[in-house]
Amino acid sequence: xxxxxxxxxxxxxxANWLEGLKLIKEQETIFAGTSEVMQFDRLKPLRRGIRLxxxxxxxxxxxxxxMQILGKSAQKNLIEVNDEQAKGLINGSAIEIDARVENGFxxxxxQGFVLGVGLYKKPVLKSHIPxxxxxx
Amino acid sequence: MKELRRLFPQEFIDRYSKFxxxxxxxxxxxxxxxxxxxxxxxxxxxxxxxxxxxxxFQPEPLPYYPFGFVARKGEGLGKTISHFIGLIYIQDxxxxxxxxxxxxxxxxxxxxxAAAPGSKTTQMAAMMxxxxxxxxxxxxxxxxxGLIGNIDxxxxxxxxxxRTNGLSIAxxxxxxxxxxxxxxxxxxxxxxxxxxxxxxxxxVKATQRFSMLQRGLIRAGYQALKPxxxxxxxxxTIAPEENEAVVAALLKRYPDAEIVPFQLRGFxxxxxxxxxxxxxxxxxxKRCCRxxxxxxxxxxxxxxxxxxxxxxxx
Numbered sequence: 001x002x003x004x005x006x007x008x009x010x011x012x013x014x015a016n017w018l019e020g021l022k023l024i025k026e027q028e029t030i031f032a033g034t035s036e037v038m039q040f041d042r043l044k045p046l047r048r049g050i051r052l053x054x055x056x057x058x059x060x061x062x063x064x065x066x067m068q069i070l071g072k073s074a075q076k077n078l079i080e081v082n083d084e085q086a087k088g089l090i091n092g093s094a095i096e097i098d099a100r101v102e103n104g105f106x107x108x109x110x111q112g113f114v115l116g117v118g119l120y121k122k123p124v125l126k127s128h129i130p131x132x133x134x135x136x
Numbered sequence: 137m138k139e140l141r142r143l144f145p146q147e148f149i150d151r152y153s154k155f156x157x158x159x160x161x162x163x164x165x166x167x168x169x170x171x172x173x174x175x176x177x178x179x180x181x182x183x184x185x186x187x188x189x190x191x192x193f194q195p196e197p198l199p200y201y202p203f204g205f206v207a208r209k210g211e212g213l214g215k216t217i218s219h220f221i222g223l224i225y226i227q228d229x230x231x232x233x234x235x236x237x238x239x240x241x242x243x244x245x246x247x248x249x250a251a252a253p254g255s256k257t258t259q260m261a262a263m264m265x266x267x268x269x270x271x272x273x274x275x276x277x278x279x280x281x282g283l284i285g286n287i288d289x290x291x292x293x294x295x296x297x298x299r300t301n302g303l304s305i306a307x308x309x310x311x312x313x314x315x316x317x318x319x320x321x322x323x324x325x326x327x328x329x330x331x332x333x334x335x336x337x338x339x340v341k342a343t344q345r346f347s348m349l350q351r352g353l354i355r356a357g358y359q360a361l362k363p364x365x366x367x368x369x370x371x372x373t374i375a376p377e378e379n380e381a382v383v384a385a386l387l388k389r390y391p392d393a394e395i396v397p398f399q400l401r402g403f404x405x406x407x408x409x410x411x412x413x414x415x416x417x418x419x420x421x422k423r424c425c426r427x428x429x430x431x432x433x434x435x436x437x438x439x440x441x442x443x444x445x446x447x448x449x450x
Contacts, residue, residue, distance in 0.1 A: 020267070021293060034294045036245070036269035042309050043271065043298040047284055050293060068221055069179060069266075069291030086217050111189060113181065115221055 003030070003060040007053060011067075011107060012075030024048070028055045032066060059105075064116035064129050067107055071114045077106045079118065079125060086110040089118065089127040096123045143167055145338060148325075152374055155409055158430065165429035166436075170329040172210020173434075174224045175203045175232060178262050179291050186223045190216070199402030203262070204232055206433075222289040227255045228330070230427045230434035234319055234370040235259045237398050237441050242267040244314040249302045249357050252279030254286035256319055261292035271313075273298045273305065303352040306359035316367040318357040320350045320382075326372035326436030329429060343375035350382045355389060361444045366396065369440040374426075376412035379438040383408075383424055384417040386442070396441040397423040404431035408438070 001023065008017060022038040024031050031038070033049020040048065052066045062071070079099045081089065088095055089108060099106075101120055108115040108125070116129035140163050141149055153159045172193075176183045183203065187195055194208035206229070207213050218224050235256045240246050242264045251257045251272035260270055272287070272295050274280050280299050287295050300308070323343045324334040354369050361367055369386075371378050387393055399405070405425035410417050424440035 032293060033296075034267055034269065037294055037296050040269055040271065040296045043273070043296075043300050043305070045271075045296040045298050046280065047287075047295075047297040049295070050288055050291070065288040065291065069293070072180075083217070090217065090220055110217060110221075112185070113221060113223065115217070 001025075001030070003053065003055055006060055007062055010105065011062075011071060011077055013071065014073055017070060017073065021049075023052065025055075029053070030055065032070070061105060061128070062117055067117055068114045071107055074107050074114070077101045077104070078109050079106050079120065080109045081115065083110075086115055089115065089125070090129055090131075092127055092129075092131050094124050094126040097125050098123050099125070140164060140167055144335065147340060148335075148338060151340070155376075155412075156374075156428065157406070161430045162428060165433070166328050168329065170228060170435065171433060172207040172213055172226060173198070173229045173232075174205055174207060174213065174226045175201070175259065176205070176224055177222055177258070177290050178203055179266055180221075181223050186218060189218050190224070198229055200400045201229075201232055201236060204229060220289075222291055225255065225258060225286075225290060227259070228435045229432060230326070230437040231255055231372065232259060233400065233403065233427065233437060234317060234368045234439055235263065236400060237439055238315050238317055238366065238368040240264050240268075240270075240315050244268045245312060246270045247305075247313040247316045247357065247360050248272045249305065249316060249318045249353060249360075250274060250321055251297075252276065252283040254283040254290075256317060257283065257295060258286055258290040258292055260317070261287075261290065261294055264294060266291075266293045268294055270295045271298055272296070273300055273302060275299060275301055303349075303356055306356045310359045311362045313360050313362060314365050316357040316361050316365065318353050318367060318369045320346075320353050320369065320371050320378070322346050322350070322371035322373040322378050323375060324372055325374045326429075329435055343373070343377045346373075347375075347377040347381060350378055351385045354382055354386050358386060358390060358393065358442070358444060363444055364446045365444050367442045367444070369442060371438050372435055373438065374436050376409055379426075379440075380409050380412060380417050380421050380424065381415065383421050383440045383442070384415075387418055387420070390444075392445050394443040394445060395420040395423045396443050398425070398441050405439075406431070408440075
């Protein structure tokens with residue numbers, strides 16, 4: 001799928017970043033999971049694997065949960081943040097940061113771990129991390 | 137000690153002092169708040185990378201699980217960034233035992249029959265290194281939402297979430313799974329250390345009601361197992377009606393089901409009962425394990441490991 005190639009190139013991911021996984025498109029969302037999970041259709045599963053990305057007419061948006069686990073080896077379009085910036089982004093704030101990345105979707109990195117997905121338009125980094133509960 | 141006994145209903149004391157050894161020590165442990173225990177999610181990180189981020193919480197390793205740690209200062213652990221991004225999962229130590237006893241292997245097919253909120257599902261996904269298939273089932277839509285949230289947070293790629301009545305699951309899918317976990321809904325007496333809510337709604341009648349449901353679930357789980365497969369039946373409760381009696385009912389229905397003895401190095405367990413209130417259980421039921429709060433500083437739990445013979449009856 002071209003959208004998947006776009007993500008790989010955007011974040012400098014290795015060619016095998018989805019090795020062993022099967023992808024299924026349901027409406028405008030692509031899910032990723034093991035082939036055993038994605039082939040399992042008994043018991044009418046509500047969910048198989050995790051959401052990899054959402055498709056829009058002119059763009060593709062990776063999900064925070066997928067990139068936390070599958071984006072670990074990303075090399076490009078990463079923005080590193082400190083504790084305070086991370087907490088602000090988790091709580092839904094936008095921050096100003098001067099980063100050497102392209103405008104568009106980026107991966108926010110904290111202490112070497114992918115914190116989630118953000119949208120960067122220099123110099124503003126807007127959080128796209130699902131707001132679950134506040135982090136102190 | 138009288139003060140301590142006043143914290144519990146008299147009927148609770150009368151029932152359980154009959155078979156729980158060192159009963160006052162047991163009550164004292166039950167009245168003491170639980171320590172905060174967590175496991176490192178090895179799908180995302182190794183303990184050597186995560187523990188330095190949590191040094192304020194003074195983590196110490198559990199002797200029986202390399203990914204399990206007790207936080208000596210646990211307050212606020214659930215509000216850390218590490219928790220938010222799924223590097224850790226807060227879970228009582230006794231609740232980690234059923235998955236360790238079931239011991240799922242990479243590439244296998246696993247059924248978690250009553251899976252929400254997903255503590256054991258996500259633990260098993262990590263033990264399987266995100267391979268194979270875990271069917272995580274729960275009947276409650278609200279609880280399934282929480283289950284999906286935890287699966288996402290922990291990055292599990294090998295889980296299919298279903299919402300089926302566990303009692304009838306084998307009508308659709310029997311003889312399919314390598315391993316089955318039936319961590320059954322129960323009266324939750326073992327969780328009193330976490331919240332006194334279980335004690336406030338405690339009645340003997342409730343344990344009997346749960347027992348009926350549990351007998352159906354253990355049977356359904358057994359039917360879903362493929363020949364030669366293994367199942368763990370567990371509860372976080374003390375009542376023999378919900379534990380030994382449920383296993384005995386399975387043995388009555390499937391006499392060739394094998395109760396498998398097990399041990400975890402560094403973790404203290406006690407043998408299960410062979411008699412309760414005039415009902416004698418088969419001697420092999422003693423191979424099931426009771427986990428008492430005073431032995432490992434955990435909740436109370438019950439765990440049974442059951443194997444379906446290769447040529448077993450369905």
